Amino acid sequence: MERSLGLLEKEEAPRDVVQGAPRDVVSPRGPGPPGAGRLECGERSRDFAVTPSNPSAVEPVLQAVGLSRSFGPIEVLGDVSIDVRCGETHAIIGENGAGKSTLMKILSGHLAPSRGSIRLDGETATLAGPVDAERRGIVLVHQEIMLAPDLTIAENMFLGREVRRGPVVDDSEMNRRASEAMRVFGVEAPVTVPVERLSIAQRQLAQIARALAVPHRIVIFDEPTASLTPVETTALLRLIGELKAKGVAVLYISHRLEEVKAVADVVTVLRDGKKVATRPAAELEPVDMARLMVGRDLLALYPPRPPAPARAPALDVTNFRADGFAENASFSVRPGEILGFSGLVGAGRTELFEALFGLRKGGGDIRLDGAEQRWSNARAGMRAGAVYLTEDRKSKGLLLEETIGTNLTLAALDKFRRGPLVDRAKEAHALDRAIQRFDIRVGDKNLLAGQMSGGNQQKLLLAKMMELDPRVVVIDEPTRGIDIGAKQQIYRFIAAMAAERRSVIVISSEMAELIGICHRIIVMRNGRIAGEVAGDAMTEHAIVVLATGVDAKEGIEGA
Amino acid sequence: MTQAVHEAPVAATRRLNLGAVAPFLALALVCGLGAAANARFLSFDNLTNVLARSTFIATIAVGQTLVITAGGLDLSVGAMAAFIAGLEILFLNSGLIENTTLLIVSAMALSLAVGALCGLFNGVTTTLGKIEPFIVTLGTMGIFRSLLTWLAQGGSITIRSNDVRAAYRQVYFGDLFGAPYPVLVIFGVAIVGAFILYSTAYGRHVRAVGSNEDVARYSGINVARVRTITYVLQGLCVAIAVVVYVPRLSSASAATGLGWELVAITAVVVGGTRLKGGVGRVWGTIAGALILEVIGNIMLLSNVVSEYLIGAVQGAIIIIAMLAQRGLARNR
Numbered sequence: 072m073e074r075s076l077g078l079l080e081k082e083e084a085p086r087d088v089v090q091g092a093p094r095d096v097v098s099p100r101g102p103g104p105p106g107a108g109r110l111e112c113g114e115r116s117r118d119f120a121v122t123p124s125n126p127s128a129v130e131p132v133l134q135a136v137g138l139s140r141s142f143g144p145i146e147v148l149g150d151v152s153i154d155v156r157c158g159e160t161h162a163i164i165g166e167n168g169a170g171k172s173t174l175m176k177i178l179s180g181h182l183a184p185s186r187g188s189i190r191l192d193g194e195t196a197t198l199a200g201p202v203d204a205e206r207r208g209i210v211l212v213h214q215e216i217m218l219a220p221d222l223t224i225a226e227n228m229f230l231g232r233e234v235r236r237g238p239v240v241d242d243s244e245m246n247r248r249a250s251e252a253m254r255v256f257g258v259e260a261p262v263t264v265p266v267e268r269l270s271i272a273q274r275q276l277a278q279i280a281r282a283l284a285v286p287h288r289i290v291i292f293d294e295p296t297a298s299l300t301p302v303e304t305t306a307l308l309r310l311i312g313e314l315k316a317k318g319v320a321v322l323y324i325s326h327r328l329e330e331v332k333a334v335a336d337v338v339t340v341l342r343d344g345k346k347v348a349t350r351p352a353a354e355l356e357p358v359d360m361a362r363l364m365v366g367r368d369l370l371a372l373y374p375p376r377p378p379a380p381a382r383a384p385a386l387d388v389t390n391f392r393a394d395g396f397a398e399n400a401s402f403s404v405r406p407g408e409i410l411g412f413s414g415l416v417g418a419g420r421t422e423l424f425e426a427l428f429g430l431r432k433g434g435g436d437i438r439l440d441g442a443e444q445r446w447s448n449a450r451a452g453m454r455a456g457a458v459y460l461t462e463d464r465k466s467k468g469l470l471l472e473e474t475i476g477t478n479l480t481l482a483a484l485d486k487f488r489r490g491p492l493v494d495r496a497k498e499a500h501a502l503d504r505a506i507q508r509f510d511i512r513v514g515d516k517n518l519l520a521g522q523m524s525g526g527n528q529q530k531l532l533l534a535k536m537m538e539l540d541p542r543v544v545v546i547d548e549p550t551r552g553i554d555i556g557a558k559q560q561i562y563r564f565i566a567a568m569a570a571e572r573r574s575v576i577v578i579s580s581e582m583a584e585l586i587g588i589c590h591r592i593i594v595m596r597n598g599r600i601a602g603e604v605a606g607d608a609m610t611e612h613a614i615v616v617l618a619t620g621v622d623a624k625e626g627i628e629g630a
Numbered sequence: 631m632t633q634a635v636h637e638a639p640v641a642a643t644r645r646l647n648l649g650a651v652a653p654f655l656a657l658a659l660v661c662g663l664g665a666a667a668n669a670r671f672l673s674f675d676n677l678t679n680v681l682a683r684s685t686f687i688a689t690i691a692v693g694q695t696l697v698i699t700a701g702g703l704d705l706s707v708g709a710m711a712a713f714i715a716g717l718e719i720l721f722l723n724s725g726l727i728e729n730t731t732l733l734i735v736s737a738m739a740l741s742l743a744v745g746a747l748c749g750l751f752n753g754v755t756t757t758l759g760k761i762e763p764f765i766v767t768l769g770t771m772g773i774f775r776s777l778l779t780w781l782a783q784g785g786s787i788t789i790r791s792n793d794v795r796a797a798y799r800q801v802y803f804g805d806l807f808g809a810p811y812p813v814l815v816i817f818g819v820a821i822v823g824a825f826i827l828y829s830t831a832y833g834r835h836v837r838a839v840g841s842n843e844d845v846a847r848y849s850g851i852n853v854a855r856v857r858t859i860t861y862v863l864q865g866l867c868v869a870i871a872v873v874v875y876v877p878r879l880s881s882a883s884a885a886t887g888l889g890w891e892l893v894a895i896t897a898v899v900v901g902g903t904r905l906k907g908g909v910g911r912v913w914g915t916i917a918g919a920l921i922l923e924v925i926g927n928i929m930l931l932s933n934v935v936s937e938y939l940i941g942a943v944q945g946a947i948i949i950i951a952m953l954a955q956r957g958l959a960r961n962r
Contacts (some may be wrong), residue, residue: 450850
């Protein structure tokens with residue numbers, strides 16, 4: 072791994088940083104360049120690291136023993152025990168609210184357990200906080216992006232551990248190591264550009280690279296692939312394989328069960344804060360995992376496709392461009408049709424639609440039911456009957472510190488006016504209706520949007536835009552970071568919209584879901600529309616070929 | 631996540647209540663201290679005097695509450711007050727209208743119009759010019775102050791006619807059924823401000839823009855217009871304060887309204903409005919303005935601390951208020 076993650080290299084990187092107790096190691100925040108990437112797992116595990124085929128024979132490096140955590144009277148995690156071994160990838164799966172994140176927070180020192188204990192190398196350990204956990208070699212890769220937006224990838228990666236040459240920071244060296252670290256993911260990421268200007272996927276990769284720069288022997292990934300496209304996901308899974316081979320213990324949380332199947336050695340399923348099962352991954356198919364998570368058989372994940380009528384297009388876009396991101400985009404979508412937009416990170420899908428809705432600079436011809444349109448801001452599109460649901464729920468979609476009701480009516484507030492006043496009664500009525508229609512699960516209607524789970528937030532965003540009763544709905548990454556139960560519901564809502572003769576455009580990095588719900592998929596590459604697939608021609612292989620311009624079948628099957 | 635879902639409502643309500651109530655508790659505490667320090671504090675005359683004197687800051691601070699809630703800031707309010715006061719007095723001295731009452735009413739209308747225009751200038755420059763409000767209003771602060779100094783030729787502008795002066799005095803010193811006009815003005819402005827912020831769709835947009843500009847934009851809200859209007863409302867509030875202020879001294883000079891911007895912002899923050907926007911508390915702002923005035927009053931009455939230290943005390947208050955807010959936020 073030192074070789075592949077150039078970031079971790081140290082001029083005279085010793086092969087083995089420490090033998091035995093890792094807490095005596097120099098602090099990762101200490102002076103000098105980032106230390107060599109890995110702490111040893113211990114003598115025994117080292118022997119076994121080369122034979123991960125039988126990992127359960129190894130003594131666990133990290134044990135959760137009867138961990139429980141309550142918030143007030145509510146127990147969100149009850150008596151969960153797991154063993155994590157070196158050279159083993161242990162996946163934790165479960166629906167939102169099952170307690171996965173709580174468990175990860177406890178194991179990484181962000182949260183103290185109410186009961187139970189953590190054992191490191193068989194000895195009971197109390198983690199004083201995330202810094203203490205890192206010093207002991209436990210690293211958490213957060214689901215949320217935690218990078219300073221004004222700093223570059225390189226600056227972020229070395230934040231607090233800057234490489235110095237005398238009294239000044241050695242930017243060229245840090246940039247070199249950062250781009251090497253990013254190249255592991257097969258992404259040519261501009262490491263000298265402020266993080267703010269990067270796509271979410273690029274930020275996610277930078278964050279992973281940053282976390283792995285800390286000396287580690289246990290790495291916890293919290294939904295690392297939520298915003299990645301297949302190519303980057305493949306690269307990440309390969310990286311995890313390398314970590315494993317080096318004897319690092321990996322804890323892996325994901326909603327993508329195929330991915331779990333591909334990467335995990337052991338799978339633990341949580342449901343309602345309790346451990347349901349721990350099984351070798353080889354014994355579990357994704358469908359079994361889903362059944363264990365939900366506690367019942369899932370019906371088909373994708374709803375039946377509503378028939379698309381061969382009628383004149385509702386939205387017709389010609390020669391549209393998003394300055395600096397996409398150009399020459401022409402496409403149309405018919406009433407009742409679900410049109411997918413696929414492509415790699417940086418292909419310009421999101422930017423194209425943001426420009427279409429006047430949210431960034433761009434231009435071209437837009438026709439809605441034959442009438443020429445010019446949308447200089449989101450309001451103009453809404454008036455014409457077209458809405459865009461952002462991929463970035465938390466920072467562009469919802470006011471996290473306002474109530475559900477305020478969020479629901481924000482875009483369609485004109486509908487809830489009586490003179491200059493907001494009609495609270497009508498608003499409350501709309502909230503009840505939306506909660507029912509979109510199955511938004513909240514105990515308390517005065518909840519703030521930021522306190523809801525990802526699935527509920529996505530449903531709320533959908534409900535918010537549907538208050539405008541649009542004829543054209545563009546949904547960007549509709550199921551990012553939400554659990555399988557909520558996903559299934561979102562697919563049904565999308566199908567229902569199409570059945571109501573609305574035109575739906577779905578932008579997604581998950582090819583499987585586009586294939587599962589769309590009538591037709593347009594694939595973008597480098598800011599241009601590379602092609603289109605429909606009907607039986609919609610296969611992952613066909614999409615990847617269009618998205619990359621090369622036959623990348625092997626790369627994908629690696630995932 | 632489950633824990634958030636279940637845990638949060640309790641915490642949210644508790645935080646809202648504490649945050650909203652704290653300024654009033656502080657005001658009660660300060661008044662109690664005043665009563666203990668000097669028996670004269672609670673006399674009707676003293677209390678109405680305190681209220682009347684707080685009118686200018688309270689009125690301006692209500693406008694500032696809207697500006698700050700929308701994620702802006704207006705440093706020019708003190709200088710703007712001086713500029714509007716100068717123009718109003720010049721108009722009163724111009725003798726363009728014979729009838730005294732009509733002259734005064736016209737002068738007031740002129741003040742409001744000038745205030746709105748000054749605010750519009752601040753607003754348009756920040757939003758369309760895409761310049762930080764801190765910079766824009768720092769610039770207009772210098773411009774307004776300098777214009778007044780120029781109009782007054784370095785000295786002061788005073789109402790010349792004794793008739794006008796006597797008639798206009800009523801606006802500050804007169805009362806309606808025992809309630810002094812300035813006190814009515816405070817409550818009138820606060821009621822309208824609270825109505826705008828809490829009950830209207832526009833007020834909701836103000837909060838949304840201050841809370842997260844991107845979300846507002848993606849929700850089809852015209853962010854620039856919402857922000858610009860807050861500055862216009864701020865200008866109107868400054869003008870209202872000036873209309874009540876001018877009859878008090880009947881003159882304006884380069885020292886008029888000096889430092890008001892900082893006191894107004896202090897009142898807003900002490901009142902519980904979040905400085906980075908999204909959360910605004912109009913009544914808290916009124917409480918904040920009163921706290922500042924009452925403390926000044928106590929210092930005058932009690933002689934324990936020199937009144938020359940008022941600025942230091944006010945400075946300490948804003949820091950304490952921020953610490954208290956931080957503490958409340960951490961407690962949840």
